[in-house]
Amino acid sequence: xxxxxxxxxxxxxxxxxxxxxxxxxxxxxxxxxxxxxxxxxxxxxxxxxxxxxxxxxxxxxxxxxxxxxxxxxxxxxxxxxxxxxxxxxxxxxxxxxxxxxxxxxxxxxxxxxxxxxxxxxxxxxxxxxxxxxxxxxxxxxxxxxxxxxxxxxxxxxxxxxxxxxxxxxxxxxxxxxxxxxxxxxxxxxxxxxxxxxxxxxxxxxxxxxxxxxxxxxxxxxxxxxxxxxxxxxxxxxxxxxxxxxxxxxxxxxxxxxxxxxxxxxxxxxxxxxxxxxxxxxxxxxxxxxxxxxxxxxxxxxxxxxxxxxxxxxxxxxxxxxxxxxxxxxxxxxxxxxxxxxxxxxxxxxxxxxxxxxxxxxxxxxxxxxxxxxxxxxxxxxxxxxxxxxxxxxxxxxxxxxxxxxxxxxxxxxxxxxxxxxxxxxxxxxxxxxxxxxxxxxxxxxxxxxxxxxxxxxxxxxxxxxxxxxxxxxxxxxxxxxxxxxxxxxxxxxxxxxxxxxxxxxxxxxxxxxxxxxxxxxxxxxxxxxxxxxxxxxxxxxxxxxxxxxxxxx
Amino acid sequence: xxxxxxxxxxxxxxxxxxxxxxxxxxxxxxxxxxxxxxxxxxxxxxxxxxxxxxxxxxxxxxxxxxxxxxxxxxxxxxxxxxxxxxxxxxxxxxxxxxxxxxxxxxxxxxxxxxxxxxxxxxx
Numbered sequence: 001x002x003x004x005x006x007x008x009x010x011x012x013x014x015x016x017x018x019x020x021x022x023x024x025x026x027x028x029x030x031x032x033x034x035x036x037x038x039x040x041x042x043x044x045x046x047x048x049x050x051x052x053x054x055x056x057x058x059x060x061x062x063x064x065x066x067x068x069x070x071x072x073x074x075x076x077x078x079x080x081x082x083x084x085x086x087x088x089x090x091x092x093x094x095x096x097x098x099x100x101x102x103x104x105x106x107x108x109x110x111x112x113x114x115x116x117x118x119x120x121x122x123x124x125x126x127x128x129x130x131x132x133x134x135x136x137x138x139x140x141x142x143x144x145x146x147x148x149x150x151x152x153x154x155x156x157x158x159x160x161x162x163x164x165x166x167x168x169x170x171x172x173x174x175x176x177x178x179x180x181x182x183x184x185x186x187x188x189x190x191x192x193x194x195x196x197x198x199x200x201x202x203x204x205x206x207x208x209x210x211x212x213x214x215x216x217x218x219x220x221x222x223x224x225x226x227x228x229x230x231x232x233x234x235x236x237x238x239x240x241x242x243x244x245x246x247x248x249x250x251x252x253x254x255x256x257x258x259x260x261x262x263x264x265x266x267x268x269x270x271x272x273x274x275x276x277x278x279x280x281x282x283x284x285x286x287x288x289x290x291x292x293x294x295x296x297x298x299x300x301x302x303x304x305x306x307x308x309x310x311x312x313x314x315x316x317x318x319x320x321x322x323x324x325x326x327x328x329x330x331x332x333x334x335x336x337x338x339x340x341x342x343x344x345x346x347x348x349x350x351x352x353x354x355x356x357x358x359x360x361x362x363x364x365x366x367x368x369x370x371x372x373x374x375x376x377x378x379x380x381x382x383x384x385x386x387x388x389x390x391x392x393x394x395x396x397x398x399x400x401x402x403x404x405x406x407x408x409x410x411x412x413x414x415x416x417x418x419x420x421x422x423x424x425x426x427x428x429x430x431x432x433x434x435x436x437x438x439x440x441x442x443x444x445x446x447x448x449x450x451x452x453x454x455x456x457x458x459x460x461x462x463x464x465x466x467x468x469x470x471x472x473x474x475x476x477x478x479x480x481x482x483x484x485x486x487x488x489x490x491x492x493x494x495x496x497x498x499x500x501x502x503x504x505x506x507x508x509x510x511x512x513x514x515x516x517x518x519x520x521x522x523x524x525x526x527x528x529x530x531x532x533x534x535x536x537x538x539x540x541x542x543x544x545x546x547x548x549x550x551x552x553x
Numbered sequence: 554x555x556x557x558x559x560x561x562x563x564x565x566x567x568x569x570x571x572x573x574x575x576x577x578x579x580x581x582x583x584x585x586x587x588x589x590x591x592x593x594x595x596x597x598x599x600x601x602x603x604x605x606x607x608x609x610x611x612x613x614x615x616x617x618x619x620x621x622x623x624x625x626x627x628x629x630x631x632x633x634x635x636x637x638x639x640x641x642x643x644x645x646x647x648x649x650x651x652x653x654x655x656x657x658x659x660x661x662x663x664x665x666x667x668x669x670x671x672x673x674x675x676x
Contacts, residue, residue, distance in 0.1 A: 474612075531586075531611045532585075532586035532588060532611055535586075535588035535589070535609075535611055536586075536588045536589075536636065536637070
C-alpha cells in the first residue's frame with residue numbers, strides 16, 4: 001500500500017474539558033471583536049487615491065488674477081504667493097488635519113461587515129416588540145418600490161408624466177377608505193404621530209368652522225399610546241386623563257361623565273395598549289358626538305382588526321394607519337414611515353392638501369391653486385409634496401398580493417399567535433388582563449411574582465442571551481414591570497414555541513432569583529451596559545489617547 | 554422645624570419663613586439612578602404647584618413642583634456636580650432649593666411624615 005505521510009491522522013474530537021483559554025485577539029471564532037474605526041484607522045492610510053492638485057497655474061500666464069481686477073489692485077487673495085494653483089476656498093480652507101481615520105478599502109469593508117454581524121433584525125430572528133409590529137417585510141414590496149417608474153420620479157414632474165405613480169396613491173387610498181369604512185383619506189402624513197396631528201388639526205378646523213373653537217379639552221384614556229396626549233398638547237389642547245377599568249379598558253362611565261361643552265374630542269387607541277379591543281367604542285363615539293365632540297382613534301394597532309372591523313362603523317371621525325406596521329415594512333424599513341389618516345364625512349371637508357383625484361380618467365393633484373373649487377375648508381398642508389411614495393408602493397403591493405381574504409387572515413393569525421403566547425405563558429408569568437378575555441395582537445405580562453430585586457429588565461437581558469430581541473418593557477404604564485409581546489402573523493408555530501420555551505426558562509430563573517440573570521447578557525458582544533454612568537458621564541466624542549501616552553513617556 | 558410632604562412626593566422643611574425643598578426617599582427609589590438635576594435660580598418667584606425643578610433619571614425626566622409659594626433663595630449647587638446625592642441622601646443633603654414662603658398657611662394642606670408614610674403605603 002502507499003501512505004500519504006502528511007502527519008494528519010483523522011480522529012474523533014476529544015471531549016471538551018471546559019478549560020478553554022480566552023483567545024489572544026478577543027475574537028470568538030466567527031464572532032469577531034471590532035474596535036472603533038478611530039482606533040484601527042490612521043492618518044496615513046486611504047482607500048482612495050486622488051491625483052495631486054492640478055499643475056501650477058502661475059502668475060506668468062496671468063491666470064491667477066481675476067480678469068476684472070482693476071489695474072494696480074492686490075492679487076486675488078486666494079492665489080497663493082508662488083502661484084501654486086488657484087484655490088476657490090478663500091479663507092475657509094483647512095489649516096490643520098481634522099483627524100479622520102483612514103483605512104484601505106478591504107479594511108473598510110471588513111470593519112462595517114463585522115459591525116453588521118453584531119446587529120439584530122427581523123431578517124435574523126424573532127423581534128417581539130409590542131406596539132411596533134415587527135412583521136416580515138415581503139421582498140416583493142421592495143422589488144416593486146425599486147421599479148424605475150416609482151423610484152426615479154421627482155415630485156415636481158408634470159403630472160402627465162407620473163400618472164402611474166399617482167394611480168398607486170389613488171388606488172391605495174381607495175383600499176384604505178374601503179378597509180376602514182370611512183369617507184376620505186389624507187395620504188401625506190409621514191408617520192403615526194404626524195397622522196395624529198393631522199387628525200387633531202382637522203378636528204380643530206371643524207370645531208372652528210362651527211364657531212366652537214372654545215372647546216379646549218381632549219380626553220385621553222390611560223390605555224392610549226403615549227403620543228396621543230403629546231399630540232393634543234402640541235395642537236394647543238389641554239389633556240385630561242380618563243382612567244382604565246380593572247380589566248384594562250376605557251372606563252366608559254368616567255369618560256361619559258366628563259363630556260361637556262368644553263371637550264373638543266377624545267383620542268382612543270383601539271385595540272388599546274393593553275392588547276385589548278375597546279368593546280364600548282360605538283357607545284363612546286355616540287356619547288362624544290352627542291356632546292358635540294369628535295372621536296380620534298389611534299390606528300397603530302389596526303393590523304389586529306383589518307378585514308374584521310371597520311372603524312367607520314364604530315363612529316370614529318379620524319384615524320391614522322401606520323402603513324409601515326399594518327402593511328409590512330416595519331419601522332419604515334429603517335427609513336421613513338407613513339401615516340395616512342382616514343376621515344369621516346364630518347371631517348372630510350377639512351382634510352389637508354394635497355390629494356390625488358381621478359378627474360375623467362386623468363389623475364390630478366388637488367393643491368392650493370385648485371382646492372378652492374371644491375375643498376376650500378382644508379386646514380392646510382402638512383408636507384411639501386405628496387407623502388412617502390416608497391411606502392405607498394410597498395403597502396399597495398402588500399395589499400394586492402394578499403387580497404381582501406388574505407388581509408383578513410393576517411389579522412386573524414396575528415391575534416391567534418398573540419393568544420397562543422398569552423395562554424402558553426400565563427402559568428409562568430402574571431398576565432394582569434388575561435381574565436379580560438382573548439387579547440388582540442399583543443400579549444401583556446407583568447413582573448409580579450419575580451424574586452426580590454428582579455425586574456422586567458433582567459428578563460429582557462436574559463432573552464438576548466437566548467438569541468431574541470427583547471419585547472417592549474415597562475410599557476404600557478398601567479401595568480407594573482410590563483412586558484408587551486407582539487408576535488405578528490408572520491412567525492411560524494415552531495418559532496413561537498422556541499420563544500415561549502426561552503421566555504419560560506428566563507422567567508423561571510427570575511422567579512427563582514438566579515443571580516446570573518442579573519448580569520445577563522453573557523453571550524452578546526457586550527455585557528450589560530452601565531446606563532447610569534453613560535448618562536452621568538457621557539463620552540460623546542472619541543479622543544485620541546496618543547497625546548496622553550506621549551506625556552507619560 | 555417641621556417637615557411636610559405633598560402627594561407629588563416633594564418634602565419641605567420649614568424653619569421660620571424659610572423652606573427647604575427636596576424629593577422623598579420613596580420618590581428617589583422609584584426614579585432609579587438620578588443622572589441630572591436642574592434647580593431654580595435665586596430670585597425666581599414660585600406659586601404652589603409650579604414646576605420648580607427637573608430631576609432626570611435613566612428612566613425618565615420628571616418635574617418637581619413647588620410645595621408652597623415663595624421666592625427662591627438658592628438652588629443646591631452640590632447637585633450640579635453630583636446628582637447621585639438625590640439617591641444617597643434624598644431627604645437631607647440631596648435637597649433641591651430653599652425659598653422664602655409667601656403664604657405659610659399653604660402648609661396646612663400638606664401631609665406630615667406619618668400621613669405621607671400612610672399615603673405611600675397605599676400606592
